[in-house]
Amino acid sequence: MDKFTKEIQYDNAAIIQQASHYIDPYRILAEYIDNSIDAAEIYYDKNSYSRNIEISVIKTHSTHDGFKIIIQDNCSGMEINSSEPFTIFRSVKRQDQKTNGMFGFGMFSFFAICNKIQVSTIRENSDTKYSFEITTDTFNKPDNEKPTFEISESSAPENSQSGTIFTLSDFNPDTIESINFEELRTEIEKHFELILNREGISLTLKDGKNSAVKCIPFEYSKYSSETYVKVISALEKTHSKKKKTIKEIDISDNPVKIFLIASADTEFNRYPFFVYKGRRVTEISKIEQFRTVKKFQIWSRSNITGYIDITGVLEPTPNRKEFKNTELSKAFFQTLLTYEDDIIKQFDSHSKFDTSETLKDLETKINHALKDFNYDSTSKSSTGEDRDEMRTYKYKGYKIRQRNSNQILTPGNKTQKTLVRNKKERLRNTIYEITLPGGKEDLHQNKNSLTLKIDSLNDPHKDISKKPLRSIIRENTVYIFAKHPEFQSRVGKTSKSSIVITDRLENYIAMEYITQYLGRINPEFRDSYMEFVKAVLSVEEKFKELL
Amino acid sequence: MIKKEIEVEDLSKEKSTEIVEEINNLNSQKGQQTLNLKLHSTIGDLENAMAIIELIHGSENVDLAINVSGEINEAGTILTAAGKPGERVASQFASFTLNESPYPEGSKEKDLNISDKNIFETLTQLTGKKKLILECIINGKAIDTNQARKLKIIDRVEKFKSKYRKRNSRTKKAEPVIKAT
Numbered sequence: 001m002d003k004f005t006k007e008i009q010y011d012n013a014a015i016i017q018q019a020s021h022y023i024d025p026y027r028i029l030a031e032y033i034d035n036s037i038d039a040a041e042i043y044y045d046k047n048s049y050s051r052n053i054e055i056s057v058i059k060t061h062s063t064h065d066g067f068k069i070i071i072q073d074n075c076s077g078m079e080i081n082s083s084e085p086f087t088i089f090r091s092v093k094r095q096d097q098k099t100n101g102m103f104g105f106g107m108f109s110f111f112a113i114c115n116k117i118q119v120s121t122i123r124e125n126s127d128t129k130y131s132f133e134i135t136t137d138t139f140n141k142p143d144n145e146k147p148t149f150e151i152s153e154s155s156a157p158e159n160s161q162s163g164t165i166f167t168l169s170d171f172n173p174d175t176i177e178s179i180n181f182e183e184l185r186t187e188i189e190k191h192f193e194l195i196l197n198r199e200g201i202s203l204t205l206k207d208g209k210n211s212a213v214k215c216i217p218f219e220y221s222k223y224s225s226e227t228y229v230k231v232i233s234a235l236e237k238t239h240s241k242k243k244k245t246i247k248e249i250d251i252s253d254n255p256v257k258i259f260l261i262a263s264a265d266t267e268f269n270r271y272p273f274f275v276y277k278g279r280r281v282t283e284i285s286k287i288e289q290f291r292t293v294k295k296f297q298i299w300s301r302s303n304i305t306g307y308i309d310i311t312g313v314l315e316p317t318p319n320r321k322e323f324k325n326t327e328l329s330k331a332f333f334q335t336l337l338t339y340e341d342d343i344i345k346q347f348d349s350h351s352k353f354d355t356s357e358t359l360k361d362l363e364t365k366i367n368h369a370l371k372d373f374n375y376d377s378t379s380k381s382s383t384g385e386d387r388d389e390m391r392t393y394k395y396k397g398y399k400i401r402q403r404n405s406n407q408i409l410t411p412g413n414k415t416q417k418t419l420v421r422n423k424k425e426r427l428r429n430t431i432y433e434i435t436l437p438g439g440k441e442d443l444h445q446n447k448n449s450l451t452l453k454i455d456s457l458n459d460p461h462k463d464i465s466k467k468p469l470r471s472i473i474r475e476n477t478v479y480i481f482a483k484h485p486e487f488q489s490r491v492g493k494t495s496k497s498s499i500v501i502t503d504r505l506e507n508y509i510a511m512e513y514i515t516q517y518l519g520r521i522n523p524e525f526r527d528s529y530m531e532f533v534k535a536v537l538s539v540e541e542k543f544k545e546l547l
Numbered sequence: 548m549i550k551k552e553i554e555v556e557d558l559s560k561e562k563s564t565e566i567v568e569e570i571n572n573l574n575s576q577k578g579q580q581t582l583n584l585k586l587h588s589t590i591g592d593l594e595n596a597m598a599i600i601e602l603i604h605g606s607e608n609v610d611l612a613i614n615v616s617g618e619i620n621e622a623g624t625i626l627t628a629a630g631k632p633g634e635r636v637a638s639q640f641a642s643f644t645l646n647e648s649p650y651p652e653g654s655k656e657k658d659l660n661i662s663d664k665n666i667f668e669t670l671t672q673l674t675g676k677k678k679l680i681l682e683c684i685i686n687g688k689a690i691d692t693n694q695a696r697k698l699k700i701i702d703r704v705e706k707f708k709s710k711y712r713k714r715n716s717r718t719k720k721a722e723p724v725i726k727a728t
């Protein structure tokens with residue numbers, strides 16, 4: 001048999017394509033902020049920095065040609081080693097438990113939004129300043145030519161502090177419009193929440209001529225709420241299903257911290273999320289590996305917020321949408337399920353809802369009318385594409401032996417042994433998967449089974465900015481607050497003791513129900529639905545004056 | 548042990564939700580639980596059946612017992628096959644559909660369309676009867692309880708017993724055995 005060697009070559013421009021995986025421009029800017037935070041780790045100890053860390057993101061207000069975003073810090077600077085090549089996808093920070101960088105690609109994420117990055121850095125305790133730039137031309141080279149870039153070395157000005165400045169320029173025109181610094185602030189405050197809580201670090205955003213805005217972490221203590229704090233230092237994993245034995249895994253070196261709060265009358269609408277090395281990974285309810293049936297009871301409940309710090313136990317994938325499948329990850333998700341009842345027990349006693357039956361007749365009639373309601377929103381998804389998404393189902397079956405038809409069985413052939421019937425009972429212990437269309441909605445999250453309840457006892461719950469809400473959704477019930485001024489203005493005046501349904505009230509209830517209904521199907525548009533209804537109500541008010 | 552029973556005619560999303568909720572409810576209780584599904588001329592979508600199967604097969608303490616009567620479609624057939632071996636019973640006149648439109652004679656596994664291929668693979672893995680399942684899908688005819696038993700879709704057939712029918716008292720006497728001394 002002849003053998004020959006085939007060379008594998010990596011296309012020089014592949015890195016530019018690779019960057020297109022970054023869809024969210026804020027995620028890209030967060031990568032550079034993340035680099036700054038990593039470079040500040042050497043000053044961090046016991047929840048505070050030994051020197052004041054200042055990171056700022058500046059957007060220049062000018063024409064397309066001059067549009068720039070600058071990320072600068074006063075951290076420890078980049079380590080530039082002239083004798084070693086720059087290796088993409090190999091991060092020196094990977095083994096460092098304190099820093100977040102691990103994939104060695106973040107610096108090149110800018111290719112998704114612009115064509116040029118200029119870097120200027122001064123290392124801690126060094127009087128040398130290094131500057132370089134990388135553009136798309138750096139990589140658009142023939143495959144036989146290795147990509148290179150020039151680094152300028154000069155003396156740092158006297159008394160200059162260490163730090164790095166990243167300047168992104170030559171933006172794609174579409175991206176310029178899509179970068180809104182108010183949204184960037186929200187994203188940063190969410191993404192770096194735990195980092196911003198540390199003492200001695202400030203992150204400011206400056207949008208052109210406007211004054212700088214400081215990013216502030218979410219203040220859990222500001223809300224009167226019930227707190228659930230738990231430290232998990234051992235995980236449990238099924239060792240043998242047959243023998244019903246459990247294996248315990250010690251994680252006391254990197255314990256998992258659960259921190260959740262639930263408010264009785266505030267709807268945070270910021271669902272609990274996973275935190276890895278101080279950075280937000282994703283919402284807990286969005287992780288498919290976590291197979292919970294209590295999503296709406298805990299993880300997508302609008303009055304519960306908080307985080308679970310899984311540093312050292314789970315490892316996020318590069319897209320930060322899920323975690324790598326490991327024995328620890330399986331054990332962790334299995335263990336987390338066991339805490340759910342405990343969380344519900346603690347938070348349910350803290351909920352404020354009208355459970356009286358004062359308006360039972362009215363509610364029964366409304367719910368009866370809603371029983372046959374089946375808004376066909378499933379034909380189109382939120383993005384307008386067919387909602388024919390695929391879902392994979394797992395089940396257990398018998399191991400199927402693949403027979404090789406070319407095999408000739410002779411008395412001396414060992415494979416003949418496989419034909420001997422095994423007397424032992426066959427067990428369905430092989431896990432198979434089947435992928436079918438149209439399974440995006442989980443059955444236990446059926447949106448069509450929402451019922452309606454009118455809360456005439458409590459004051460309306462408030463949103464995070466203390467504005468009263470017209471309605472909220474809790475598990476499978478839509479609560480409409482009768483004490484909300486908008487509701488009160490639509491109640492019939494003929495009776496003092498009971499609610500009289502007017503056309504306007506009917507319309508109001510219908511709009512609130514559908515807002516919550518659609519908000520559950522498309523959570524990303526939830527605020528838009530609420531805003532739309534608010535606008536309709538104010539126009540309706542004007543019409544009332546006219547008529 | 549708790550045994551819950553749900554009747555299923557249309558395996559719709561609503562019905563599946565009801566079943567899923569019951570499984571979750573049983574799951575949260577201590578000890579071994581059994582959910583008994585009475586499938587009667589069941590129709591419905593495969594994904595609804597798979598959602599139930601996934602939950603049952605992922606549960607450590609809930610088993611699925613099946614009672615079948617009438618004509619059962621593909622989703623119902625798969626749901627039946629996925630039940631706990633030994634706990635899948637059908638009434639004598641039940642029938643199971645694996646595929647409604649037959650394939651030309653001599654068709655092979657590779658000729659199956661995607662939906663039939665899904666049914667073929669799932670049923671094969673649930674029953675271990677690859678060759679027979681393929682034959683039935685290619686034939687495109689509903690199968691009776693005897694065939695379903697051979698295919699390991701069910702374990703037992705409950706025969707119809709007329710209360711007016713007299714028990715046969717004639718029993719054959721065993722021939723005396725003469726041992727050579």
